[in-house]
Structures are given as structure tokens and as C-alpha cells.
Amino acid sequence: MDISSQIEYALLKATTTEREIIDLCHEAKLNNYYAICINSAYVTFAKQLLDKTNIKVCTVVGFPLGATTTESKVFEAKKAIEYGADEIEMVINLGFLKSQNHVSVLKDICDVKLAIGDVPLKVILEISELNKNEIIKACEICLDAKADYIKTSSGFSKSGATFTAIKIIKKTIRDATKIVAYGDIEDYETAIKYLEAGADIIGTSVNISSGNRVPQNRNAKIFKKYLEANQKTTVLETNLTDNHQK
Known part of the structure; x- marks a missing residue:
């Protein structure tokens, strides 16, 4: 089974170099991945490298904590689109969610979505920091805010995606939006299991395709x-x- 069109290939570490972005884009083209996910400083560079391909350039805002102001997230998102980003990922404000300040969580997501219009918005929940009820509530808020995707993790917390969390998210949202499983997915077999559990996109920092890893070029x-x-x-x-x- 070819899952290349469902892979979001990520490189988000602070020390990422131009050379690594070149390698990332080259590998994404070799495997015909759905998207790459990078920090906004490299969006323009990546767009040049992926010119004349269908590979999306996704970037992050309010990353990785989600604790910046809504205004900051909106500004980051707008600028990223100006630089050429095809999709935006924002981290949910976990502190607001934990405080049960659901109105502020909703406003945070809504304002970013309104600012970017038709550009797809992925909302990162950081499931390792949430209990079952909080995951459900976060998903309900994402639906109300018209988020296009719900993503499990940033890759900067205690752990990444889990099958239990994917099942909880899927049961809550049904087919109203899509799911990105990210974190601790490092091989083809695991990716398949997450897709079977309900994920639509697999986010990974490891180069995986149909059972094979392509060496760095x-x-x-x-x-x-x-x-x-x-x-x-x-x-x-x-x-x-x-x-x-x-």
C-alpha cells in the first residue's frame, strides 16, 4: 500500500540548516509526499525548492507551546502565507483549556482561521498533556472553529500520537474534519496502523514510504x-x- 500522499514530512528543530531543508525537500520529491512541515524562516526557500511540484509547504505558528497571544498567532500566520505557506499549524492554548476558559480557546482558533481564509488550518492539541475529557472538549472547540485538521502533537512534549487518542478524536469528530497523527511514528507498519485507526495524515520526521526508507541525498x-x-x-x-x- 502506497501511503506517500498521506505523509507530512517534518523538520522543526531549532538548529535546522539550509542543507537539511534541501535534503528534506529532495526526499519529499523522491517519495511524492503530501507535504513538508517546517519553521516559517524557511518557507520561501522551501517553496523555491519545491517549485513545479504538488507538495504542500506547511508551517507552524505559536509553536511549540501555544501560549503566545492570539494576535501574535494571527500575525505569524498571515506573514507565513505571504512567504508562500500552503497550510498553517497552530498550537492550542493549553493553559486556557486547562483553566476551562473555553471561550478564549475558541476565539484563539477562530481568529487565526478567519485571518487565513481558505488556507487549511491544523490545530495541534498536544494530547500528552490532556486527559480524555480535555481531548474531547478540544476537538469540539476545533469543530466549532472550523479547523480543517486536528493534529495530535507538536513533537516537543512528553510523547506523540497514541492509538487511544486517535480513536477518541475520531469518535468525537466523526468525518467533520481530518486527523493528523504525529509523534513517535518511525516506520511504515506503524503508520499503516494509525491510518487504520482513523488518521488521515501521518506526520513524521523519519523518511518513510511503502516499507522502505530512502537514504538522505x-x-x-x-x-x-x-x-x-x-x-x-x-x-x-x-x-x-x-x-x-x-
Whole structure:
């Protein structure tokens, strides 16, 4: 079974380099994955690398804690779309949810969704921090806010997706929205089990396809062309500035 079209390939660590983004995009193209998920600083770069493909560029806002203000999340989301992001992922405000301040949780998600319009919104619940009732309530709020996806985890908490959580989410939302299972999914067999449990998309930081892992490919030519293009742009801008000053 080919699940490539259901894989969201993620690279969200703070130390991510341009070289790693090149590798990520190259592997995503080799496997024809559904999407990559990266920090917003690399969105424009990734869009260039994935030009003329159908692979989505997804980025995160309010990440990884979800404790930033709604205004900050809205600003991040709008800017990310300007840079070329195809999908937005936001982390739910766990503190508000734990405080049973459900109105603020709803407003947080609604404001981001309204700001980005038709651009798909994934809401990260961070299930390892929630009990069953809190997961159910969070899902109900996501439905009210018209979120397009509910995602299990950020990858920065105690643990990732669980089969129990996927079943709870699926029972709550039925087919009203989609589910992204993310975290601790590192092989094809596990991914299949999550899809069978109700997930629609598998988020993973490991390169998995139909039973095989594709080794990292170091595409030096792409990186060299990118650097040369940047250098030419810098030289051109300098010349234009000098001529203007004269």
C-alpha cells in the first residue's frame, strides 16, 4: 500500500540548516509526499525548492507551546502565507483549556482561521498533556472553529500520537474534519496502523514510504545554485544603489 500522499514530512528543530531543508525537500520529491512541515524562516526557500511540484509547504505558528497571544498567532500566520505557506499549524492554548476558559480557546482558533481564509488550518492539541475529557472538549472547540485538521502533537512534549487518542478524536469528530497523527511514528507498519485507526495524515520526521526508507541525498548542485543566485542578487542590488547615489 502506497501511503506517500498521506505523509507530512517534518523538520522543526531549532538548529535546522539550509542543507537539511534541501535534503528534506529532495526526499519529499523522491517519495511524492503530501507535504513538508517546517519553521516559517524557511518557507520561501522551501517553496523555491519545491517549485513545479504538488507538495504542500506547511508551517507552524505559536509553536511549540501555544501560549503566545492570539494576535501574535494571527500575525505569524498571515506573514507565513505571504512567504508562500500552503497550510498553517497552530498550537492550542493549553493553559486556557486547562483553566476551562473555553471561550478564549475558541476565539484563539477562530481568529487565526478567519485571518487565513481558505488556507487549511491544523490545530495541534498536544494530547500528552490532556486527559480524555480535555481531548474531547478540544476537538469540539476545533469543530466549532472550523479547523480543517486536528493534529495530535507538536513533537516537543512528553510523547506523540497514541492509538487511544486517535480513536477518541475520531469518535468525537466523526468525518467533520481530518486527523493528523504525529509523534513517535518511525516506520511504515506503524503508520499503516494509525491510518487504520482513523488518521488521515501521518506526520513524521523519519523518511518513510511503502516499507522502505530512502537514504538522505546531499544535493550539492541545488545548494550551490541557490547560493550563486543570492550572490548575484546582492551584487545587483549593490550596483543599483551605487548608481542611484551617483
